[in-house]
Amino acid sequence: MQDISKPLRSKSYSVPCELCSIGSICIPMALNNTLESVLNRKRSFAKNEILVTEGDEFQRFYIIHSGALKTYVIINGTEQINGFYLPGDIIGLDSITTHKYNNTIKALTTTLACELKYDELMALVTKSTQVRDTIFNLMSQNILNYQKMILAYSQKNAEEKLAAFICWLYTQYAKRGHTSLSIKLSMCRADIANYLGLTIETVSRILTRTQELGILSVRGKYICIKDLSALFQLAAEKI
Amino acid sequence: MQDISKPLRSKSYSVPCELCSIGSICIPMALNNTLESVLNRKRSFAKNEILVTEGDEFQRFYIIHSGALKTYVIINGTEQINGFYLPGDIIGLDSITTHKYNNTIKALTTTLACELKYDELMALVTKSTQVRDTIFNLMSQNILNYQKMILAYSQKNAEEKLAAFICWLYTQYAKRGHTSLSIKLSMCRADIANYLGLTIETVSRILTRTQELGILSVRGKYICIKDLSALFQLAAEKI
DNA sequence: CGTGCTGTTGAACACATTCAACCAGGGTGG
DNA sequence: CCACCCTGGTTGAATGTGTTCAACAGCACG
Numbered sequence: 001m002q003d004i005s006k007p008l009r010s011k012s013y014s015v016p017c018e019l020c021s022i023g024s025i026c027i028p029m030a031l032n033n034t035l036e037s038v039l040n041r042k043r044s045f046a047k048n049e050i051l052v053t054e055g056d057e058f059q060r061f062y063i064i065h066s067g068a069l070k071t072y073v074i075i076n077g078t079e080q081i082n083g084f085y086l087p088g089d090i091i092g093l094d095s096i097t098t099h100k101y102n103n104t105i106k107a108l109t110t111t112l113a114c115e116l117k118y119d120e121l122m123a124l125v126t127k128s129t130q131v132r133d134t135i136f137n138l139m140s141q142n143i144l145n146y147q148k149m150i151l152a153y154s155q156k157n158a159e160e161k162l163a164a165f166i167c168w169l170y171t172q173y174a175k176r177g178h179t180s181l182s183i184k185l186s187m188c189r190a191d192i193a194n195y196l197g198l199t200i201e202t203v204s205r206i207l208t209r210t211q212e213l214g215i216l217s218v219r220g221k222y223i224c225i226k227d228l229s230a231l232f233q234l235a236a237e238k239i
Numbered sequence: 240m241q242d243i244s245k246p247l248r249s250k251s252y253s254v255p256c257e258l259c260s261i262g263s264i265c266i267p268m269a270l271n272n273t274l275e276s277v278l279n280r281k282r283s284f285a286k287n288e289i290l291v292t293e294g295d296e297f298q299r300f301y302i303i304h305s306g307a308l309k310t311y312v313i314i315n316g317t318e319q320i321n322g323f324y325l326p327g328d329i330i331g332l333d334s335i336t337t338h339k340y341n342n343t344i345k346a347l348t349t350t351l352a353c354e355l356k357y358d359e360l361m362a363l364v365t366k367s368t369q370v371r372d373t374i375f376n377l378m379s380q381n382i383l384n385y386q387k388m389i390l391a392y393s394q395k396n397a398e399e400k401l402a403a404f405i406c407w408l409y410t411q412y413a414k415r416g417h418t419s420l421s422i423k424l425s426m427c428r429a430d431i432a433n434y435l436g437l438t439i440e441t442v443s444r445i446l447t448r449t450q451e452l453g454i455l456s457v458r459g460k461y462i463c464i465k466d467l468s469a470l471f472q473l474a475a476e477k478i
Numbered sequence: 479c480g481t482g483c484t485g486t487t488g489a490a491c492a493c494a495t496t497c498a499a500c501c502a503g504g505g506t507g508g
Numbered sequence: 509c510c511a512c513c514c515t516g517g518t519t520g521a522a523t524g525t526g527t528t529c530a531a532c533a534g535c536a537c538g
Contacts (some may be wrong), residue, residue: 480519480538481536481537481538482533482536482538483534483536483537484534485532485535486532486533487530487531487533488514488532489528489530490527490528490530491526491527491528492525492527492528493525493526493527494526495523496523496524497521497523498519498520499518499519500520500521501517501518501519502516503515503516503517504511504513504514504515504516505512505514505515506512506513506514507510507511507512507513507520508510508511508512
């Protein structure tokens with residue numbers, strides 16, 4: 001595994017296995033040599049490649065090693081983005097209950113992802129309390145995150161939503177060890193607007209306004225956070 | 240258990256144990272006589288009684304038998320409602336990861352709730368694959384629900400949000416066997432507005448407007464759905 | 479009968495959208 | 509090589525949705 005991940009870590013945002021969302025179970029599994037059966041080798045996906053389509057039979061989770069994915073559904077013929085996923089994130093927890101994928105998953109950039117078979121993970125949950133606790137912890141964290149997001153996105157106005165979004169990006173990378181204040185957006189303005197329930201014009205306007213306030217520096221897909229605490233304050237969150 | 244639940248079912252919205260969110264594991268446990276150790280007796284809470292406060296140590300889930308609860312956090316001195324919980328719902332899944340309650344839980348009306356100890360549930364997860372699968376299914380369903388809610392509440396305008404909220408109420412009751420089109424709101428307008436990120440004035444105006452359209456009939460806390468499919472259409476959801 | 483609480487209604491205002499024009503960069507073809 | 513177009517992004521003016529502030533109605537309670 002290291003032979004694949006090592007050269008990539010310098011290239012772009014990626015997570016070493018220890019910082020992955022399932023890291024704490026993956027590493028022990030590697031030591032026990034049961035890894036190969038449960039966590040398949042990393043697979044590479046090209047930009048705009050579709051990993052799975054809404055309605056496909058659910059078999060495996062995807063855990064992002066590097067790159068970025070988005071998930072969306074088609075409502076009334078238009079794409080509605082459900083979420084963005086960054087290195088260390090796991091996709092598919094919502095599919096346990098439906099036995100099929102509820103969203104289409106698409107690569108925003110070239111992406112490396114680990115595949116984790118559901119059945120085999122479940123078998124491990126029963127065998128190892130460590131795996132059990134890790135998975136429950138992961139799902140609980142997911143639920144907590146969604147709660148916070150609902151709170152955020154139902155209460156906040158456009159400016160606060162966008163600030164919260166950039167805070168979220170920063171926090172996601174920071175959680176996995178990338179504390180840089182310079183962020184390269186892997187999604188276009190239209191995707192951000194779609195996800196936040198805004199228009200691209202509003203997103204654009206707010207980005208320039210926030211830049212004028214000296215909080216951000218925006219150039220195309222590159223965003224530099226000039227005043228992190230002001231950004232978090234704008235998002236109405238505590239750091 | 241039945242001695243408690245039976246007389247209540249006629250009185251108001253309540254769920255028989257078979258329709259509870261954990262029903263499928265609860266019933267077998269009752270048969271195995273392990274029930275008493277895991278699922279404590281129902282506890283009654285008065286209107287406005289606080290079950291737990293944000294930050295309290297997490298020990299048990301609450302599963303609503305009858306009545307209604309709300310969860311909220313205090314942000315900048317003001318209450319921010321996180322969610323409403325109805326008969327059959329389980330509260331506390333977000334606390335597994337934090338080991339403490341992330342919200343304050345308060346009874347909206349007189350409420351009967353079952354208490355389910357976390358530690359003892361986990362022990363059962365390892366012992367019984369049926370319990371394991373039920374709990375994973377429950378958590379996955381939770382995650383899926385939140386995904387849909389985020390989509391809903393970030394994309395929809397005020398009218399659609401409120402329609403979606405009433406649809407959600409209807410669906411929640413319907414899932415547990417109460418398909419009546421007459422719904423008694425257990426929360427006040429201020430709570431609805433707070434939760435949906437609107438003002439009470441807007442909620443009020445939209446309710447009367449929707450009534451004028453012949454979709455709803457509103458009188459105080461009593462709502463009667465006159466045209467279910469129109470309501471779902473307004474909420475931009477499929478039935 | 480007044481007081482307080484919950485909910486409704488009205489008018490002025492603010493924020494976000496819509497529609498439109500415009501700009502910058504990348505690729506293609508003459 | 510430059511004109512051309514196409515895509516992604518920014519900016520401006522008019523419109524509309526939802527908020528704010530205020531008054532008021534209905535109802536329970538002392």
